[in-house]
Amino acid sequence: xxxxxxxxxxxxxxxxxxxxxxxxxxxxxxxxxxxxxxxxxxxxxxxxxxxxxxxxxxxxxxxxxxxxxxxxxxxxxxxxxxxxxxxxxxxxxxxxxxxxxxxxxx
Amino acid sequence: xxxxxxxxxxxxxxxxxxxxxxxxxxxxxxxxxxxxxxxxxxxxxxxxxxxxxxxxxxxxxxxxxxxxxxxxxxxxxxxxxxxxxxxxxxxxxxxxxxxxxxxxxxxxxxxxxxxxxxxxxxxxxxxxxxxxxxxxxxxxxxxxxxxxxxxxxxxxxxxxxxxxxxxxxxxxxxxxxxxxxxxxxxxxxxxxxxxxxxxxxxxxxxxxxxxxxxxxxxxxxxxx
Numbered sequence: 078x079x080x081x082x083x084x085x086x087x088x089x090x091x092x093x094x095x096x097x098x099x100x101x102x103x104x105x106x107x108x109x110x111x112x113x114x115x116x117x118x119x120x121x122x123x124x125x126x127x128x129x130x131x132x133x134x135x136x137x138x139x140x141x142x143x144x145x146x147x148x149x150x151x152x153x154x155x156x157x158x159x160x161x162x163x164x165x166x167x168x169x170x171x172x173x174x175x176x177x178x179x180x181x182x183x
Numbered sequence: 184x185x186x187x188x189x190x191x192x193x194x195x196x197x198x199x200x201x202x203x204x205x206x207x208x209x210x211x212x213x214x215x216x217x218x219x220x221x222x223x224x225x226x227x228x229x230x231x232x233x234x235x236x237x238x239x240x241x242x243x244x245x246x247x248x249x250x251x252x253x254x255x256x257x258x259x260x261x262x263x264x265x266x267x268x269x270x271x272x273x274x275x276x277x278x279x280x281x282x283x284x285x286x287x288x289x290x291x292x293x294x295x296x297x298x299x300x301x302x303x304x305x306x307x308x309x310x311x312x313x314x315x316x317x318x319x320x321x322x323x324x325x326x327x328x329x330x331x332x333x334x335x336x337x338x339x340x341x342x343x344x345x346x347x348x349x350x351x352x353x354x355x356x357x358x359x360x361x362x363x364x365x366x367x368x369x370x371x372x373x374x375x376x377x378x379x380x381x382x383x384x385x386x387x388x389x390x391x392x393x394x395x396x397x398x399x400x401x402x403x404x405x406x407x
Contacts, residue, residue, distance in 0.1 A: 081385075088382050095375040099244040107248030112336075113285070115249060115364045116343060117187045125347060127189025131284040144283050145240050148275075152236025159230040163390040 184254070184297050184339040184365070185279065188287025195346045200292025203273070206300045210269030217263060224263075227387070227394055231259030232271040234383060238376065239275050239298075245368040253376040254298050254335050257306035257328035258383055262398060265303035272299025297338035306331025320388065320400055321381045328380035332373040336365040 099109075135141035191199070218225050238255030245251060259268045273295040279285040286294045309330035313323040344358035352359075387395060395401045 085382065085385060088378050088385075091378045092375050092382075095371050095378075096243050099246045099248075099371070102246070103248055109244045109248060109250040111242055112249050112251040112365050112368050113185045113187070116339075116361060117190065119360065119364065120187075120190055120343075120347060123347070123350075125190060127187065128193070129189035129287065129289045131188045131280070131287055133281065134284040135282075141283060145242075148240035148278060148283070149237050152233040152238075152240065155229055155233035156237060159226045159233065160386055160390065162226060163387070167390055 184294065184335050185276075185286035186290040186293055186339060186343060188280070188284070189289055191290050191293055191342075191346050193289075195342070196289045196292065198292075199290075199296050199342065203269075203292045203296040203300060206266065206269040207273050207295060210266040210271075210273075210299075213263075213266040214270050217267065221397075224394060224398070227262055227391065227398075228259075228267070230383075230387075231262050231267070232274070234258050235268070235271055235275050236278075238379070239279070243372055243375070245371050247368045249364075249368050251336075251365070251368050251372055253372050253379075254302055254332050255328075255376065256298060256302045256335070257310075257331035257376070258324070258380050260303035260307040260331060261310050261324055261327045261384075261400065265300075265307045268303035269295070269299045272303065293342045294339070297342065298335045301338040302331040302335035305334035320384060320395075324380045324384045325377035329373040329377035332376050333366070333369055336369045337362065340365050 135144055214228065217228060235255040235258075238253040240252070242250045242252045254272075256268045256272050259271055273291070276286055276291055276294050276298060280287050280291055280294075306327035310323045310327035313326045314320075318326070340358055340361035343361045344354050347357060348354045349356040349360060388401065392401065392404070396403050
């Protein structure tokens, strides 16, 4: 069990490091513009113009980030619900061996 | 990987929509069949969709000084095979096109082809290859997540290059140009997404082992 926990902790640490290191290493010099927006800028720099506008555009950056947060919240909520249900039925099954087992692979 | 609304020429917009549509329709049928024939998998199906929903909402910084978002389509491709993700990925893209002005309706076909078709299939291929080479479930999932993510962005770069070739260097030059925007930024994110996928499947292995065994991802535990 402890080894399994260690692996989980290291995995979480790895994900956090991959996100945090770019922010720390560059010392506040980059703006971290979105790559999608950069590609769009490239197109606009070449004089390409969109021929169709979005039906609805969030009126401010704050509203837009709020809607992104809504998307993440919906996904996170459902994911948490599912994992919680799966976790919750474990003791009910009971028959399954619950001993110290290295999980995560076949 | 979201091509902005209105930037693809009409012929390309129509072409990619026609290319993606059969995959999405087939995916929708697969989802309905899955829910009807194996209702016990509905929870996991929801988890696969939710995972994509979360990951594609979060823009993460990368070492290149720009930021981008993961796709999260590899997990569902491993669990339920790629067609299911054609529908789930497209739903995510539609949500973003309608509510967030991220991507668009005219570019939905191209974006769906990249994120909901090529990504999941490439990820699934990487998963199968890893398993065939003797890798366990975690390495397989890592490969699936990372490859699905990268393949999506490479596809987007290709779509942009085809539609808007460089005046001097043509399609190849434009492809290199768009790859330089997308690919390098995406590498650390793909690795991070791979690790997240492994975390997800560790939780699933601990709590949903019967389902994973039924889906053929894990061999049944030997009786003891």
